[in-house]
Amino acid sequence: METKEKITNKKAALLQATLTLVNNHGFHKSPMSKIAKLAGVAPATIYLYFENKQDLINSLYLEVKASFSECAFKAYQDDLPVKKGFEIIWHNIAHYKLNQIDEATFLSQCDSTPIIDEEVIEEGLKHLQPLLDLWERGKKEGIVKPLSNYILYAYAVYPLSFLLAIQEKDFYTLSDKMRKKAFQSAWDAIKV
Amino acid sequence: METKEKITNKKAALLQATLTLVNNHGFHKSPMSKIAKLAGVAPATIYLYFENKQDLINSLYLEVKASFSECAFKAYQDDLPVKKGFEIIWHNIAHYKLNQIDEATFLSQCDSTPIIDEEVIEEGLKHLQPLLDLWERGKKEGIVKPLSNYILYAYAVYPLSFLLAIQEKDFYTLSDKMRKKAFQSAWDAIKV
DNA sequence: AATAAATGAATGATCGTTCATTTATTTTAT
DNA sequence: ATAAAATAAATGAACGATCATTCATTTATT
Structure with a gap:
């Protein structure tokens, strides 16, 4: 339970960060480094939950x-x-x-x-x-x-x-x- | 006359190329190199008519x-x-x-x-x-x-x-x- | 002790932009 | 009218910055 919650916590934080950055600055000015920083994780952590940047934004859309x-x-x-x-x-x-x-x-x-x-x-x-x-x-x-x-x-x-x-x-x-x-x-x- | 026409020709070609690329692939996947190639000019030529990429897209919008x-x-x-x-x-x-x-x-x-x-x-x-x-x-x-x-x-x-x-x-x-x-x-x- | 999660630094690729040089055009001088 | 000189336009290679992604290592959890 703890594990699963923490997993979804970071995943949710990343999705939320992506939403905010893409809305405010557009896709082209929303680098993975900034997304990670806003979500409070290291850049490499994104790749534990998403295949790549495209998969991240596709997932957010869905x-x-x-x-x-x-x-x-x-x-x-x-x-x-x-x-x-x-x-x-x-x-x-x-x-x-x-x-x-x-x-x-x-x-x-x-x-x-x-x-x-x-x-x-x-x-x-x-x-x-x-x-x-x-x-x-x-x-x-x-x-x-x-x-x-x-x-x-x-x-x-x-x-x-x-x-x-x-x-x-x-x-x-x-x-x-x-x-x-x-x-x-x-x-x-x-x-x- | 010749001069002015040629100038607007290249400028127009660049605007048209930007329109096409941004529509089809988005701003983030429309590098200056591709815009130049589609317009039939060298990348550096873009900077004779526009200050930078932002100015190019602003101009196109207007x-x-x-x-x-x-x-x-x-x-x-x-x-x-x-x-x-x-x-x-x-x-x-x-x-x-x-x-x-x-x-x-x-x-x-x-x-x-x-x-x-x-x-x-x-x-x-x-x-x-x-x-x-x-x-x-x-x-x-x-x-x-x-x-x-x-x-x-x-x-x-x-x-x-x-x-x-x-x-x-x-x-x-x-x-x-x-x-x-x-x-x-x-x-x-x-x-x- | 074993496994899973997270990291930060490093890598290779891409991109926007610049600049020394070349090519084309216009002007001047004869 | 023509050749030389001056100017303007265009170029492609190169630079520095930025970015997405990876991986060896560290930290946390089981």
Whole structure:
């Protein structure tokens, strides 16, 4: 138990350090030496837990993506009415993106940059299936516009990434009231 | 004349090469040697036109941002009705993002990554003012939702970046019919 | 005493940048 | 108009710095 905890402690510290450095300085200015220093270990120790730098960042991506997905579908059941189900997922995602700012920023960076291996990106995409299923049902019921899931995602979920980026830069903070209005816009964009 | 043309030729070739390499392999795997080779010049030649690597990528960002803005407001006049004006700008931006894929992909990467100097990012933001002015007018006229410009941008323009990313990965291509529907979603999201 | 975890210094490779030199272009003098 | 001189553009090899990774050794745990 002790052993296993300590192992995951150092591994977790390394992942956290990588997240912080890559967010603040970019992948190209986040050398292994700095990652090790921030995590409080020696550079060589990284290679006890990860094959190399690429494996380190791939692992971080998958871990963050998993935590994101877990949050996105919290309290969601696939037998809810379409709008209600979407509302739950949307607010879950909003909550994640606006509270777990570091993680969400990192995901944004990875999704618009070729730093993560393609296979790993695809692996991370599988988690979203319940939302796609929900939209399919909404289309069948005539509640959701008959657009492709990509377009629906672009209008209903993706905008949150922009709001996150804005908030990150301290230009703007989204109040609860605003959040409800933002959801209304998301729903307006995809509802029939 | 000859001189000046040749100068801009090499400079343009270097910017184009940087765009291609950074898009395909990321900033960290785009060494000056490869940029030079792709542009057909010697590595040292880069330093005749740019101070250093950072200046090279900053310059590229500003150039692409300028071309984007020029396209965005083509044929736009600020005395048009709000919806019509927005429609023109939206389609201009859609046209740019879905046709000048390389440039748009590069902008996305720069906007969610700390590779461009902060001052340069701000410099590039100034171009969008006419769109913000249009939205302000729309709010005054009661046509556009009384949301902050950031939120309006997030729902009306930012989704195009996602569609671009999808198209880039060859999962999906946006037909003209779909483009009109996509505009409808954008307008639905921000109209009162 | 045996095994596992962690280390720091060393290595080899890569990269950004520089500079002495070469090549091309423009200007000047005849 | 042409050759020589002056200037500008371009180069490739080389330098120093930085980085990812390794390994012999030390430290901690079993």
